[in-house]
Amino acid sequence: MKIKEPRPQLDYLLQETRRQLIDFSNMADTKANILLSVSSVLITIALTRVNDPSWRLAVVVLSIFMLITITLALLTVTPSIDISPRKKRPLNDPEFNPLFFGNYSHMSYEEYLRHMEEILNNPNTSYEVQLHEIYHVGVYLKHTKYNFVKYGYIFFFIGTISSIIIYLMQNLK
DSSP states (O other), X not given: OOXXXXXHHHHHHHHHHHHHHHHHHHHHHHHHHHHHHHHXXXXXXXXXXXXXXXXXXXXXXXXXXXXXXXXXXXXXXXXXXXXXXXXXXXXXXXXXXTTSHHHHTXXXXXXXXXXXXXXXXXXXXXXXXXXHHHHHHHHHIIIIIHHHHHHHHHHHHHHHHHHHHHHHHHHOO
16 A cells, blocks of 8 residues: 555544544444343343243243343453464464554564554555554444344344234233
8 A cells, every 4th residue: 555645634534433433333332231231121020920821922032032132232242252372473464453452462562562663664554554453443343243233133123022912912812
């Protein structure tokens, strides 16, 4: 990548893009927390009626869907954890991201400092590293957090509507 001339506008653009990604991540976490809270409360209230035969099937269906919703909400707010031992990525690996702690945490401080010095002394490389970070954070948000939130809401609504329909079909004869 070649930047003809580093300009403050480019720095501002990158800074604002990163801020927006943080805001999007926070929004996904907030939505997941809402799903988690509401689903937990619904299960707690519904389970008080599980012994009533007129409610039993509706409560079971609602509970199953709410448990799936809770699981999806928890997956949204839980950091991705790789349980396999992280292998050390070489600095020239295209997937190495010097701004992501998961990639540089295995390096010594001196090694990291030398690598960052090379990046910061070259404006083209500096911009490229920032764009790499922005791209991968955006991909992560789209394919993990927002997918979990989306499916959480889908299961929440399907479970709520299904249990209401089941209850009405069993009790409005």
